[in-house]
Amino acid sequence: MSSAKVINVVSGKGGTGKTLLTAVLADILGNEGYSVLVVDLDVFVRGLTSLLYFHRKETIQLTQEDKMSVAEYFIDKGDVEVSGKSKFSNERYRSFDVIPSVTRVDEVLNFKDIMPDDKQEAREIISSMLKRLDKGYDFIIFDSRAGYDELISATHFLSDITLCIEEEDDISKITSDNLVKQLEQDANVPIFRLTNKARGIRSENDLASRGIDYLGKVPFDMDVMESFGTAYFWDDISRTLYKSALARAWNNLSSKLQLNKPVTENRINLIGSERLEERLQFISLKDRVVFVYSLMITIIGLSYGIFGAKGLSVFWNEFGTSQSLALVIGISGVFSSMYLLLKRKR
Ligand SMILES: Nc1ncnc2c1ncn2[C@@H]1O[C@H](COP(=O)(O)OP(=O)(O)OP(=O)(O)O)[C@@H](O)[C@H]1O
Ligand SMILES: [Mg+2]
Structure with a gap:
């Protein structure tokens, strides 16, 4: 044996x-x-x-x-x-x-x-x-x-x-x-x-x-x-x-x-929470990244659209820093787009 x-x-x-x-x-x-x-x-x-x-x-x-x-x-x-x-x-x-x-x-x-x-x-x-x-x-x-x-x-x-x-x-x-x-x-x-x-x-x-x-x-x-x-x-x-x-x-x-x-x-967990990821397991990884990013844009966009700049202060304590917030979203957007673009073609 x-x-x-x-x-x-x-x-x-x-x-x-x-x-x-x-x-x-x-x-x-x-x-x-x-x-x-x-x-x-x-x-x-x-x-x-x-x-x-x-x-x-x-x-x-x-x-x-x-x-x-x-x-x-x-x-x-x-x-x-x-x-x-x-x-x-x-x-x-x-x-x-x-x-x-x-x-x-x-x-x-x-x-x-x-x-x-x-x-x-x-x-x-x-x-x-x-x-x-x-x-x-x-x-x-x-x-x-x-x-x-x-x-x-x-x-x-x-x-x-x-x-x-x-x-x-x-x-x-x-x-x-x-x-x-x-x-x-x-x-x-x-x-x-x-x-x-x-x-x-x-x-x-x-x-x-x-x-x-x-x-x-x-x-x-x-x-x-x-x-x-x-x-x-x-x-x-x-x-x-x-x-x-x-x-x-x-x-x-x-x-x-x-x-x-x-x-x-x-x-490496791209989303941060394993529990959230388990719920999203029926969606492909690529779509999950898009989903999370879209959710961010939706929340920020709706808050700004409905409540104006004050609405954004819900996410950011000091009024006036919404520009930094926009910058963060912008940079995440660049990274997500690059990630999706540079990933080998399926
Ligand atoms: N956890 C999983 N999530 C999604 N798809 C899965 C998972 N595990 C296996 N699959 C898919 O299930 C299908 C069958 O897998 P696999 O060939 O390994 O099964 P098998 O038991 O060896 O089959 P067989 O009895 O024919 O030998 C494959 O398409 C595989 O990608
Ligand atoms: Mg087999």
């Missing part, structure tokens, strides 16, 4: 945000100085491998000639004599390594070739995969496919931690509960839940009453939604609540399991 902590990221239904979360978590840990490997086990959807493809400016071939992808390993049932390749292709992606699920991003695969015959075979394949992965990693994270099958069962069995990502809607809740019950039958590995795309619909009490080990909420964020996979995604993510909420969830996990591997949660 590898000495790395193995984390399996799963969800009851598809699209809850496993791949995005795996990539951002790996990058948070990588930037903190930990050595992280992500394995893309979702060989058909291959979201993480697609991220690598875009990162490499749409280079189709993702693995080195003499090295293996996850799919190749599955097809050979873990027997490296078949292909003659004995090592996985560890590809650098920002601050962490990735093993791509496929050799070429557009590869078409046969379901029967990939899937193990039963849980036992799946365990053997994943266990020998873990043994083959380069030593020296602090964390190995599996980006798994949604739902349950032999592979999910095996990765859960062989991991140190399973992270189940759910959304706030009822379908997500029931599929997540069912998956967790299923996994609990397979192995006694700790399972933690994390709510993603949170809009504040479900209260923390509800989660507690379901008796689940809960790490926290990662809010829905319009910028994250719009930029996932694009060239400016990583620039954007560092400014969002998404990243700080995920860092907080990780720190919860780290302290619950006494991993002693905390990460920093700080981020």
